[in-house]
Amino acid sequence: MDFYASLSATLDELRRDGLFKSERPILGPQDGRIRIADGAGGTRTLVNLCANNYLGLANHPEIAAAAAAGIESHGFGMASVRFICGTQDIHKALEETIAAYVGCEDAILFAGCFDANGGVFEALLGAEDAIISDSLNHASIIDGVRLCKAKRFRFANGDMGELEDRLREADAAGARFKLIVTDGVFSMDGCVADLRTICDLAERHGALVMVDDCHATGHLGPEGRGTPALTGTLSRVDIVTGTFGKTLGGAMGGFVAARRPVIEMLRQRARPYLFSNSLAPAVVAGSLKAIAIAQGADDRRARLASQTKRFREGLTALGFELLPGETPIIPVMLGEAERAQSLARELDREGVYVAGFFYPVVPLGRARIRTQMSAALTPDDVETALGAFEAAGRRLGAI
Numbered sequence: 001m002d003f004y005a006s007l008s009a010t011l012d013e014l015r016r017d018g019l020f021k022s023e024r025p026i027l028g029p030q031d032g033r034i035r036i037a038d039g040a041g042g043t044r045t046l047v048n049l050c051a052n053n054y055l056g057l058a059n060h061p062e063i064a065a066a067a068a069a070g071i072e073s074h075g076f077g078m079a080s081v082r083f084i085c086g087t088q089d090i091h092k093a094l095e096e097t098i099a100a101y102v103g104c105e106d107a108i109l110f111a112g113c114f115d116a117n118g119g120v121f122e123a124l125l126g127a128e129d130a131i132i133s134d135s136l137n138h139a140s141i142i143d144g145v146r147l148c149k150a151k152r153f154r155f156a157n158g159d160m161g162e163l164e165d166r167l168r169e170a171d172a173a174g175a176r177f178k179l180i181v182t183d184g185v186f187s188m189d190g191c192v193a194d195l196r197t198i199c200d201l202a203e204r205h206g207a208l209v210m211v212d213d214c215h216a217t218g219h220l221g222p223e224g225r226g227t228p229a230l231t232g233t234l235s236r237v238d239i240v241t242g243t244f245g246k247t248l249g250g251a252m253g254g255f256v257a258a259r260r261p262v263i264e265m266l267r268q269r270a271r272p273y274l275f276s277n278s279l280a281p282a283v284v285a286g287s288l289k290a291i292a293i294a295q296g297a298d299d300r301r302a303r304l305a306s307q308t309k310r311f312r313e314g315l316t317a318l319g320f321e322l323l324p325g326e327t328p329i330i331p332v333m334l335g336e337a338e339r340a341q342s343l344a345r346e347l348d349r350e351g352v353y354v355a356g357f358f359y360p361v362v363p364l365g366r367a368r369i370r371t372q373m374s375a376a377l378t379p380d381d382v383e384t385a386l387g388a389f390e391a392a393g394r395r396l397g398a399i
């Protein structure tokens, strides 16, 4: 078959199955309320329940000002990888700052956490080693593990019994080093990894622990230091990966934080670091400001927590089925993809922007609308959203 015809056929199939993803341009900054074109020449405003903008820092004026000042003092672009001529003082400052924030000795920057996870495994482990991975881990971890020659073991999400079985199997297979890897917060379900038990098992079986804390750094735990701080496992986790593209200003950039030799080795061997451009000065300067603001933002964390509680209670009272949890990720379970999409459409009509998730992002029959709370939302926005869920849910017979 002709290549282009084959692509068109596959795209048609995605459309037919309701799995086609389209993008909706926002007319302005990321925020609790966003403006979009109404399709009739005008605009309308939606309450936004699907950004990873947990503390509402994506459009913080001090962060934008710091980014602008970063351009003034350090220019627009680096036009180099880090080790040739792409390292500025502010890159070193951001590495030191993020390392201290997440409780590690040192850190290394990447273009995104996708790249951090893509580079970390291959650079540190070889065919003699084993990686034991939670089945709900992020796609970038799955890809990073694929690029590494280590033996692979998988355990069902959060199943600590299975994790221990896999550790034993890795030993039986003669693994030299074993690395357990987990998301800190699982992005589709909103649950927090049981890092205490994971660290206990790691110690008992002589394994290392890596946590991808993208959905936690900046807003979960004391001072927003993430799930290791939240679960009291700060000094027991070996490697933390994370992003500046979510809570910490939401621009872009990722990092790996760990002990010094780990970071030194990544600077020598991590391919997405060695062969990709250095982070832009504006992003670095803005992210530095974002960490400072996030660390002191107990007021925003309190607002986020109270809105999370109110929205969860409100949806439950309306009769929606939620996944349990305490994070600002609140998944509304709807079963079939079609129902999730219909509800998303109806919510849009009611002035609320949500994203439906369905197979293959989540298991078949477990389609959902993933709502995310944000300190950028006002209590009024949360009530508006609940009213919209009630109206839309009733119209569709979902409640």
Ligand SMILES: *Cc1c(COP(=O)(O)O)cnc(C)c1O
Pocket (backbone or CB within 6 Å): 111, 112, 113, 114, 115, 117, 138, 140, 183, 187, 212, 213, 214, 215, 242, 243, 244, 245, 252, 253, 254
């Ligand atoms: C968002 C996310 C990533 C990717 O981070 P980027 O910085 O956007 O590349 C990786 N892992 C997890 C768990 C994420 O949620």
